[in-house]
Amino acid sequence: MGILERTGTLPDDLADASLALARAFGAGATMWCLAPGLEAHARHLAVEFVHPVIMGKRALPAVAVAGADALALLRVQTRPGDVLVAVAGADEPTVGAAMRRCRAWGIASLWIGAGPRPAPGAADVVLWSDDPRAPYSGGAVLLYHLLWELTHVCFEHAGLLRDHPDAPAAPVSCADEPCITCSDEGRLAEILSVEDDRRAQVRTPAGVEAVDLSLVDDARPGDLVIVHAGSALSVVER
Amino acid sequence: MSGSDFLYPFIEADERDQAGLLGDLAASAGAKMDQSAALRDETLARLAGEIATLAGEMTARFATGGRLFTFGNGGSATDAALSASLFALAPGGTPLPARSLAEDTAVLTALGNDVGFELVFSRQLIAHATASDMAMGFSTSGNSDNVVRAMAEAHRRGLLTIGLAGYDGGGMAASPDIAHCMVVRSESVHRIQETQSALVHAVWSEVQDRMGTGVPS
Numbered sequence: 001m002g003i004l005e006r007t008g009t010l011p012d013d014l015a016d017a018s019l020a021l022a023r024a025f026g027a028g029a030t031m032w033c034l035a036p037g038l039e040a041h042a043r044h045l046a047v048e049f050v051h052p053v054i055m056g057k058r059a060l061p062a063v064a065v066a067g068a069d070a071l072a073l074l075r076v077q078t079r080p081g082d083v084l085v086a087v088a089g090a091d092e093p094t095v096g097a098a099m100r101r102c103r104a105w106g107i108a109s110l111w112i113g114a115g116p117r118p119a120p121g122a123a124d125v126v127l128w129s130d131d132p133r134a135p136y137s138g139g140a141v142l143l144y145h146l147l148w149e150l151t152h153v154c155f156e157h158a159g160l161l162r163d164h165p166d167a168p169a170a171p172v173s174c175a176d177e178p179c180i181t182c183s184d185e186g187r188l189a190e191i192l193s194v195e196d197d198r199r200a201q202v203r204t205p206a207g208v209e210a211v212d213l214s215l216v217d218d219a220r221p222g223d224l225v226i227v228h229a230g231s232a233l234s235v236v237e238r
Numbered sequence: 239m240s241g242s243d244f245l246y247p248f249i250e251a252d253e254r255d256q257a258g259l260l261g262d263l264a265a266s267a268g269a270k271m272d273q274s275a276a277l278r279d280e281t282l283a284r285l286a287g288e289i290a291t292l293a294g295e296m297t298a299r300f301a302t303g304g305r306l307f308t309f310g311n312g313g314s315a316t317d318a319a320l321s322a323s324l325f326a327l328a329p330g331g332t333p334l335p336a337r338s339l340a341e342d343t344a345v346l347t348a349l350g351n352d353v354g355f356e357l358v359f360s361r362q363l364i365a366h367a368t369a370s371d372m373a374m375g376f377s378t379s380g381n382s383d384n385v386v387r388a389m390a391e392a393h394r395r396g397l398l399t400i401g402l403a404g405y406d407g408g409g410m411a412a413s414p415d416i417a418h419c420m421v422v423r424s425e426s427v428h429r430i431q432e433t434q435s436a437l438v439h440a441v442w443s444e445v446q447d448r449m450g451t452g453v454p455s
Contacts, residue, residue: 011271015263019256038323044316051312053427136324136442138435141317142274145428149270150263159253 010127014146017110017125021147022154024083024108026161031062032074032107034086036094038135039066041087041144048148057152071098075190080106080205085147087140090118099123100237104190104224106205112143186228188236191221202227277429278436281422285437292418293444295398299372300445304398306336307367309359309388310376315340317402317431318376321438331442332451339363339388359388369396374438377401378430380408380421390415402437404430 021031031049035042042064049062065073071094074084084107086095095111099122102109111123114134118126127147129139154161189202189211200213202225212231213219225232253259282289296306306325308318318338325336339362340346349358363373373392375385380403392399393415400418401410407421422433 011264011267012260014267015260018263019260038320040316040319040323043319044313047312047316053313133439136320136328136435137439138274138278138432141435142271142428142432145432146267146270149428150267153263153266154259157253157259160256160259 010129010143013125013127014143014150017127018147018150019154019160020108020125021083021110022151023161024081025060025151026155027081029061029082029108030079031060031083031085032078033062033064034070034074034084034095034098035064035066035088036070036092038087039064041135041140042066044141045085045087045144048144052148052152054152058155070094071101074098075101075105075203078105078107080207082107083110084108085110085112085144086123087112087135087144089113089135090116090122096122097237100224101190104188104203104205110147112140112147114139186226186233189225189227189232191219191223191225191232193221194219200232202232274429274432277422277424278433281420281433282436282440285420288418288420289437289440289444292400293441293448295417296372296441297445297448299370299398300334300449302370304335304370304372306334306372306374307339307363307392307397308336308374308376309339309362310385310402311340311382313427313431314376314378314382314402317435317438318374320435321374321376321442324438324442325445328442330451331446332449334445356383356387359384360391363388363391363395363397367392367395367397372398372400374400374402375410375416376434377408377410378404378427378434380405380410380419386410386413386415389413393417402434404434 033042033045046062046064049060052059084098084102088095090113099109099111109123110125111118112127114129115132117128127143129143131139134140187204189204192201192203192208194200198213200211200219201208202211211227216225216232216235219225219232219235220238223235224237226234226236306322308322310318318340322336322338325334327333339359345362346358349361353361373388375389377385386409389399389401399416401416402420403410404422405425407419410416410419411421420437422430424430
């Protein structure tokens with residue numbers, strides 16, 4: 001098809017993102033919108049969902065997060081099952097840090113941008129424009145307009161919003177140990193506080209838990225660690 | 239399957255054809271992308287003369303210390319903020335004094351609460367604007383009361399007035415207070431906003447060209 005040839009995988013990526021977003025909203029998610037440096041995009045994205053341009057469409061919970069404390073605000077306000085949508089270049093450090101924490105926080109991630117693409121796996125879904133002018137020339141706005149439009153199409157397909165054999169995997173819950181899913185790799189967690197050199201409170205999709213820090217040096221709040229069987233095994237990012 | 243099911247193949251609550259829905263969504267996305275690009279290209283071509291004239295007038299005002307104030311409501315407020323960021327901060331461009339009047343919640347809520355939401359932009363122009371400045375108002379309908387009123391105030395004060403509208407241009411297209419009213423002829427708020435951003439980007443690019451910055455167009 002000519003359309004798809006010209007626009008690459010973007011239409012398919014938009015379709016995947018919209019269905020995932022509709023399912024998340026259906027399950028009670030809040031959408032958190034982040035666009036450091038161009039906060040107007042985060043606000044535009046949020047207002048589309050909160051105050052639909054088409055009368056009669058559902059108002060959905062979306063929030064723009066702005067300012068120097070955006071990461072800390074996301075940390076305290078997001079709940080497992082929520083969705084983070086960023087509009088930013090691949091090298092934006094706050095977005096990178098937030099995206100890397102999404103698995104520890106148990107939230108889905110969507111990254112909209114232009115220019116060089118983020119590394120594979122940087123977000124659950126990436127919607128990317130080849131045009132470096134897109135942040136200012138309407139291309140980025142088009143992507144999140146289409147995300148809103150297609151998400152509302154999905155709400156007309158109630159049967160596909162529930163659990164489904166083909167549905168993308170939900171964040172894995174590892175609340176009950178031992179956990180077969182986690183036994184090989186351990187779980188990603190973010191350190192919330194260090195009580196002494198030996199113990200820390202960490203956040204995972206299952207909630208807040210205490211872990212042993214004996215195996216890692218100099219762990220600090222905000223660090224991402226791999227946790228297995230009650231112990232932090234290594235620091236992945238600080 | 240009943241006689242009309244082919245019209246609404248997904249309406250049942252036990253719908254299971256995820257691949258079918260994703261295919262429809264992707265086809266719709268592709269078609270909308272094409273519509274957006276076609277509207278943008280048609281509008282940029284139709285308004286090429288207006289863009290060039292406006293860019294010349296804005297360049298002259300920036301050169302003599304003029305400042306750009308932008309404003310709008312809702313998504314148009316964010317498009318106004320993005321346009322101000324483009325002129326003030328965009329990588330590769332000469333930074334130019336531009337800011338949005340829809341950003342400061344203390345000012346907006348004070349004016350909205352005390353004197354009325356229809357005056358939130360015009361009152362700020364009264365406080366800030368001089369005759370060398372520029373006012374750029376966004377309204378997809380062309381009828382936003384506070385934008386139309388701010389345009390009238392700006393015109394009274396000698397500012398260069400620039401309107402970005404949609405549909406048939408509404409009250410903004412007919413207003414004698416707006417020197418350059420660029421109308422995106424569409425009835426989709428989203429497609430209008432996308433092309434409005436492209437229009438402002440084209441104006442900015444031409445202003446930068448005239449200043450010798452040499453940014454890519």
